[in-house]
Amino acid sequence: xxxxxxxxxxxxxxxxxxxxxxxxxxxxxxxxxxxxxxxxxxxxxxxxxxxxxxxxxxxxxxxxxxxxxxxxxxxxxxxxxxxxxxxxxxxxxxxxxxxxxxxxxxxxxxxxxxxxxxxxxxxxxxxxxxxxxxxxxxxxxxxxxxxxxxxxxxxxxxxxxxxxxxxxxxxxxxxxxxxxxxxxxxxxxxxxxxxxxxxxxxxxxxxxx
Numbered sequence: 001x002x003x004x005x006x007x008x009x010x011x012x013x014x015x016x017x018x019x020x021x022x023x024x025x026x027x028x029x030x031x032x033x034x035x036x037x038x039x040x041x042x043x044x045x046x047x048x049x050x051x052x053x054x055x056x057x058x059x060x061x062x063x064x065x066x067x068x069x070x071x072x073x074x075x076x077x078x079x080x081x082x083x084x085x086x087x088x089x090x091x092x093x094x095x096x097x098x099x100x101x102x103x104x105x106x107x108x109x110x111x112x113x114x115x116x117x118x119x120x121x122x123x124x125x126x127x128x129x130x131x132x133x134x135x136x137x138x139x140x141x142x143x144x145x146x147x148x149x150x151x152x153x154x155x156x157x158x159x160x161x162x163x164x165x166x167x168x169x170x171x172x173x174x175x176x177x178x179x180x181x182x183x184x185x186x187x188x189x190x191x192x193x194x195x196x197x198x199x200x201x202x203x204x205x206x207x208x209x
Contacts, residue, residue: 005143009133010150015188016082016129017049019158020172021089022120023165026078042162044112050155052146053130060102060131060205071135078128082192085125089185092178111169121158125188130193 021098030038064074130151134144161168172180 006146006150009147010154011187012129012133012191013053013126013147013150014154015184015191016085016125017121017158018089018181018184019121019154019161021184022116022158022169023161023168025120026116026162026165027169028113029116031138038165041112041116042165044110045116045121045162046116046155046159048113049126049158050152052118052122053126053151053155056127056130057134057144057148057151059120060127060134061136064131071137072199074128075132076133076196079192079194079196079199081128082125083189085123085187086185086192092181102110117132121155136194138148 026038026042030041033041061071064071130147133139134147139147
């Protein structure tokens with residue numbers, strides 16, 4: 001894998017996963033837990049989210065082929081989903097409270113899986129990005145392996161971010177967290193537009209030809 005693609009994949013996945021963006025949600029759904037319980041939730045959420053994305057890196061394109069969906073169409077759809085995620089980050093549209101009230105220490109749902117692992121960490125945008133970055137036409141098996149390791153590394157970092165969620169929230173404050181989320185959103189919006197343009201390129205070529 002070339003260094004520029006390595007950097008591109010790492011930035012794209014880090015921005016779309018947005019470990020720091022999960023901090024407020026993590027604190028909300030674990031508010032009644034002890035420090036040890038929070039640590040276990042952070043570990044399970046990171047492992048589950050990483051497993052979801054690695055599975056889509058390995059099998060995502062086979063699923064598309066089985067459904068007769070072209071990669072160009074998936075690029076456009078994926079870019080649109082990424083753009084919606086980016087706009088949500090920039091405009092600060094919240095979705096966390098809808099889940100928070102339904103989960104908790106005594107609830108039957110495992111908050112590490114829902115809502116933390118999915119949809120907040122391994123959500124539609126992250127899944128789309130993982131599949132698009134490892135398509136068989138542009139990425140070799142070695143490239144896909146490296147991208148999978150990038151995903152694992154990011155979620156290892158995410159685990160430590162969630163472990164230190166209380167300290168991070170205290171240091172950043174609401175203003176710092178808002179600024180960071182908006183900056184990440186702008187970067188992701190640019191990546192989303194580029195993805196859609198690449199998906200539309202074959203159609204433009206066919207029309208002009």
